[in-house]
Amino acid sequence: KQTKAVLARFQYYSQELNERLAQKAELERLLKEAVDMGQFTMFYQPKVDLRTGQIGGAEALIRWQHPVMGTVSPDRFIPLAEETGMVVPIGDWVIQAVCAQQAQWQREGQRIVPIAVNLSALQFRESNVLQTISGALEQHGLDPRWLEVELTESLVMHDPEAAQQTMRQFGELGLRISLDDFGTGYSSLAYLKRFPFHYVKIDRAFVTELTNNPDDAAIATAIIAMAHSLRMSVIAEGVETEAQMQFLRSRHCDYLQGFYFSRPVPAEKFNKMVQDGNQLALSSDLSRPPHT
Numbered sequence: 001k002q003t004k005a006v007l008a009r010f011q012y013y014s015q016e017l018n019e020r021l022a023q024k025a026e027l028e029r030l031l032k033e034a035v036d037m038g039q040f041t042m043f044y045q046p047k048v049d050l051r052t053g054q055i056g057g058a059e060a061l062i063r064w065q066h067p068v069m070g071t072v073s074p075d076r077f078i079p080l081a082e083e084t085g086m087v088v089p090i091g092d093w094v095i096q097a098v099c100a101q102q103a104q105w106q107r108e109g110q111r112i113v114p115i116a117v118n119l120s121a122l123q124f125r126e127s128n129v130l131q132t133i134s135g136a137l138e139q140h141g142l143d144p145r146w147l148e149v150e151l152t153e154s155l156v157m158h159d160p161e162a163a164q165q166t167m168r169q170f171g172e173l174g175l176r177i178s179l180d181d182f183g184t185g186y187s188s189l190a191y192l193k194r195f196p197f198h199y200v201k202i203d204r205a206f207v208t209e210l211t212n213n214p215d216d217a218a219i220a221t222a223i224i225a226m227a228h229s230l231r232m233s234v235i236a237e238g239v240e241t242e243a244q245m246q247f248l249r250s251r252h253c254d255y256l257q258g259f260y261f262s263r264p265v266p267a268e269k270f271n272k273m274v275q276d277g278n279q280l281a282l283s284s285d286l287s288r289p290p291h292t
């Protein structure tokens with residue numbers, strides 16, 4: 001009787017497993033198709049340099065436009081793409097796309113700013129991401145200073161030794177590295193200092209409540225002060241209000257990124273914003289000196 005119950009349960013589990021595998025295979029097929037059919041595009045979100053009030057850089061964010069499903073958010077497909085391994089070819093496509101775009105703007109004589117791509121854990125750990133990047137830079141004749149990478153804390157902490165080594169190679173290549181979503185994990189900045197990060201990105205979670213929650217204000221202030229004393233620059237993510245902008249400015253944050261300045265936008269629109277440098281500064285009133 002017991003055997004029967006166990007068997008029934010096994011059948012249930014294996015059915016569930018089969019369904020999961022089928023779904024995974026289906027998703028893998030969809031993602032392959034997306035790469036082949038050109039359903040991915042890159043959007044760009046400006047990072048405003050608080051010293052100049054100008055766009056000092058950008059983050060490249062992938063968008064999946066599926067003919068039936070419509071726009072699929074990266075939060076929904078990147079984790080799944082990670083599970084199937086498809087995140088590696090997708091990530092390679094991202095690197096190619098951003099390098100090609102930057103090189104095209106440069107050929108046209110446009111002003112360009114460094115653009116950061118997000119690297120996924122699998123892409124960082126198990127692929128030849130260094131070769132992919134250096135190959136893409138070379139192919140497009142692009143100086144490494146125009147490409148940056150964003151890595152999360154959990155990605156780095158998974159295998160600190162290996163991460164340190166890969167990051168050192170990035171550095172030798174001339175790439176700048178951001179520590180993304182900082183504050184959501186458990187590591188201290190003092191520990192993370194052993195990794196060659198140039199920028200720390202304060203996670204949106206602390207920025208959202210910055211002006212209502214004294215704890216979040218204290219955390220953001222401490223992150224900025226500590227990053228500076230460790231010779232790293234600070235980027236605040238998810239800045240949505242004037243009050244948040246003023247607060248971060250008074251604490252000498254270096255760069256701001258968020259809907260207050262601009263949502264992620266298509267390449268053409270982003271390029272216009274970079275060329276027409278004053279637009280952002282005027283709309284956000286960065287021309288005034290910060291009040292402390």
Ligand code: C2E
Binds near residue numbers: 045094180240
């Ligand atoms: P992330 O790297 O932390 O990117 C920042 C996310 O915050 C983006 O969401 C951006 O649109 C959003 N954001 C920016 N400013 C604001 C704001 O003021 N308010 C709010 N509510 N949100 C803001 P998105 O584009 O949906 O991307 C989500 C995540 O997906 C990214 O988080 C990143 O982890 C991943 N991702 C996006 N593109 C790529 C990619 O090309 N490769 C990889 N591996 N991951 C990617």
Ligand code: MG
Binds near residue numbers: 059118150180
């Ligand atoms: Mg990022």
Ligand code: MG
Binds near residue numbers: 180181201203237
């Ligand atoms: Mg982030």
Ligand code: MG
Binds near residue numbers: 181
């Ligand atoms: Mg994030």
